[in-house]
Each structure stands twice: as C-alpha cells, then as structure tokens.
Amino acid sequence: MSLVLGLDAGGTSTRCLVTDERGVVHGRGRAGGGNPIARPPAEALEQFRLAVSAAVSDVDPSQVEVALLGVAGTGDRPEMPDVLGAVLRSCGVGCPVLVRGDAEVAFAAGTPEPDGTVLIAGTGAVSAQVVGGREGRTHDGWGWLLGDDGSGFWIGREAVRVALRSFDTGEPGPLAARVLELLTGGAVGRSELVLRVHADPPVALAALAPLVLEAAVEGDPEAVDVVERAADRLLAAVDAVRPPGESTPVVLAGGIASSVVVGEPLVARLGERWPAAPLRVVVSAEAGAAWLAARLRWPDVGEDVHRRLCQPRVVA
C-alpha cells in the first residue's frame, strides 16, 4: 500500500496524519509545539518526533512515499528539510521530505484551489495571499511585541487591559473578575495584577483567550467588545493582502479564526467585503499538508479526496 504523510507544526501543537490515495486516514499523531524556530530546537524536534512516531505506529513506515511538512518561518532556512528529514528517518520514514510554509498548508486544508487568501489566527496572527499554491504577499505575523493583532495573545492582553481599566475606574466588571481568578486565584490589587502578568513570558497572555471567548458566548459585553475588535483587526489583516473585488476563496485557520465566537463576526465582515468569495474554515491543517503530499504522489487525485481528508467547514 502506498501512503503519504502530512504534518503541521504550530506554536503550541504539532499534528501529523497518514493517508492513502482515497483519503482514508491510517494514523494520526499529536504532540506539543514542534517548530524548531519558534521554540528551543531540541525540545521542538522531540515533539515533532513524538507526533510522527504516533502517526506511523499502526502502519509500515516504509510505505510512506511522500512527506510534506508545514512549518512557519522556514522559508530562509535551507537546512530545514535535512534536519526534519533526519527525525522522520529515525521513525522509519525514509521518503522524500518537503517543507512548506504554514500559510500554504493551512490554505490547502481549506480548499483545493490554487489561488486565494489565508488568515491564520491562533497564538499569533498572519495573513497571506496564495498564488499557484505558494505564499505571496503576507501581512503581520510580526510576533507579540510588534503585531499579531487580533490573535490569542492580543485577546488575552486586551482582557488584562479591560481588568486594569476597571481598577482605574473602581468598577471591576465580570471579565476583570474572570481574569483575576485565572491569573491570581482571586481578588488582588492593580499593581499585583501587573506584576503577576510580568512574571510570566508575555506570550502566556494567550492562555487567557479561551476565557474571553467563553465570556463572549455568555454575552458579557466587555468580552463581546474584545472579540469584535479582534475580528476587526483580523479583517484588516486580510484587507492588507487581498484586493477588492477578489472572488478566490478565503480560508480561516487557527484556534481563534476558526472559533465560532470570533469566526462569526469575521465571516460576516468578510462576506460584506468580498460577497463573491467562498469562505472556508480549516478543521485540521495537517490534513492540508497530507492533501498536498497526496497530489504530488498521485497527480490525478480528485477533489472528493480533499473533502474527505480535510473536511473544511463551508461558511459562505
């Protein structure tokens, strides 16, 4: 049996999938952040190995004939295919290894089309044009210090700002109470909250995002406001790379963009701006990598395989 392997290494998780020509999944693996640029390399490569080894545990790894890996920020690191290929070989996968950007893989997980726009918003946020399957103009993805507007980090930071503002006005609202509960285990003063946040790495603020999304679902107006502003920032990121009047697909990926609570206002705004564009929400970016690998191995593979493998949510 011929198989291909697809993998997506994000900031907080690495997911891997093995499929055959018909889009039947023969193995899945999941581990922590496996991007050797975003995290300490030895640690990241170990997570990467764990994800691959779980995915090939029920198959003969020598049957894997193409492996395609989505890894952010590797465009100017020509050594990456060798480094990652060595880890794959240690798991028994000796086939050719291709490394692609996370935007190309996420876009492929949303649509089999060659051209369009992708927005990835998880811990960070970046938008990109995709032209002929390859990344074109991008916007943001500058990291938490300089950008990632509308990302999980940004949402978490805004939640703390809302809490601090309520301290300043002397009227702490429900979102402030949630933030304090999560960060400090209960009521504290303004300066303790500031110190607490500074005691952790800044990116840890992204851990507050689920709490904000949850509060927004429950109708907390402060949380709804943060979520609406995140959607505005993410729309602006798409706007920065996508010409008016475009009718190619727009693909949303990452935990924030694909969440219902941010995704809904975002989809509404995208629909107003580009009414002719199909909108797709990515369910599993690793399936996009597997789809790209499958198309290389079996050039005639049909779009039905894309649907079966990637199952993107059709939202417009």
Place this chain on the structure above:
Amino acid sequence: MSLVLGLDAGGTSTRCLVTDERGVVHGRGRAGGGNPIARPPAEALEQFRLAVSAAVSDVDPSQVEVALLGVAGTGDRPEMPDVLGAVLRSCGVGCPVLVRGDAEVAFAAGTPEPDGTVLIAGTGAVSAQVVGGREGRTHDGWGWLLGDDGSGFWIGREAVRVALRSFDTGEPGPLAARVLELLTGGAVGRSELVLRVHADPPVALAALAPLVLEAAVEGDPEAVDVVERAADRLLAAVDAVRPPGESTPVVLAGGIASSVVVGEPLVARLGERWPAAPLRVVVSAEAGAAWLAARLRWPDVGEDVHRRLCQPRVVA
C-alpha cells in the same frame, strides 16, 4: 542659610535641585535612572547618589533642611524613605526625607494649585487626578506589555510597525528607512528587522521616539500620523481620570507630552475638551519637588517663587 532639596527619579534620568526660600537655585545634579523599583536597586541607588551629590557639591549639605523626592511606584513600599534617606545621609544631607509619587511632583512643577490633572508621558505614560496635592484616581502606567499608550515606547513600537507594514506592501517609506538605519545600520529584510527588535529589551523601542518626532517635524506623513495617534491615546488617558467641565489646571510632563510635536496636537485637543482649564507644560519635575519641599519648610512661600523655580510653560 536655609536650603531645601527636590529630586525626581524617572525611568531614564534622575534630576536634583537645591534652592533657597526665594527660589534661587544653589545646585543641580543629573544622573541616570534612579528609581529602585524600575531598575536594579544597587544600580539605581548609585545613580540617585550621583544626582544628589552633584546637587550639593557647592553648598554645605547640612544647610538642607527638607528633602522631597518624587519616585514612581513607591506608594506601597514603606521602606523607601529609609532606603533613600540613607543615601542622602551618605552625601551629608541628614534632614527629614519625604518620598512622594511622580504624579504629585510633576503636577506641582506645573502649577502651585492643589487640584487638577497631570499627564506624564515619557518612556511610559500615566495620567492622574490630583486632589489637595495628593494623587487620586490614576489611569494606565501599566508598563509596555499592557499599556503606556501614547508613550515613547508606544511611539517607537508604532514606528517599527509602520516599517514592517511597508515591507508587507513592498513600498518602504521614509519612516521605514529611518527606523532601519537606526536599528540595523541600513537596508535589511523584514524578518531581520523583527529579529533585531527582539534581540533588545522591549523598552529599548522607546529610543526610536526622538527619530519619529524629528520626522514629524519635517512633515513625514507617516510620522505625523504616529504622533497624532499618540496624542489621541494621551488625550484618552486624561479623559479617563478627568470629569467633563473641569476647570482645574491640566499639567503635561515627560519628554513626549512636553515635546512640541506631540504637545501641540494634545494641547489643541485638551483645549477643545476643557476650554476653561489652564494648561501647563512642566520644564523640570525636580523643581516641583523642590517647590513642595519649600512650602513645607516656609509655609508662606509665595507663588512668585513657584514661577521662578519651576518656570512651567503656559500654553493656554
């Protein structure tokens, strides 16, 4: 001769002044950041000592009868008067030592009135109500990770964002060229710029602020836009603590708020919002500390001494 000493310890500089009852200055001292909360304590206390020792070098330090020190963030540190008093004693100044917040001292440098509003915008940004000479409600001052909107840090970060955006669109403007020149010594790619910024402590971004102000003076539209947005953020900080219709003075302090280029749009907006309020720009916060010390030592000291000592710029 009776003398008093005033000092203001900011994030990047400590300034000290010795005056007599008539507002005649008998000594000045200046050193690096001397706030033992904002910087490593041993280092900060040494800068603090250098500023004091320079200020008393031409007088008999035993003639100093009151010392008043403006130091941000010391409100919940009851040990501070003792710690700083010990340094003063090592310079021969054995009088009573009072430690006050930077907002109270900056406000006093702008006006002899007891009530009003102060905005300090230098490396960071904070606004505060002043009631009976003491700090009331405050807003922001949350540090670069969470706030300091409109500060020198904020302006520097916005300049890098403008540069990155111009990389994304493929049309680097003049502000981007200045940022690249200062940070990297010349043309580089987008990812090198991001890496360069992350190699320094985040607050180092404040070092870009003078460049942005200079570019705005020369009419660079991107720099003018950053400066206008900083003024909007600073206005919002004042708005957060100051009721509509107030006619008490508004005092602007710190390198950004007191700069001509940010100050002008800010003063215009403040004048529209509170047309009856006198606006004052602080020239030297340490003189405000000296004025407060003088009023303690000589309760009948006149407002002419405030004018001579503090020389605030009257802008409305």
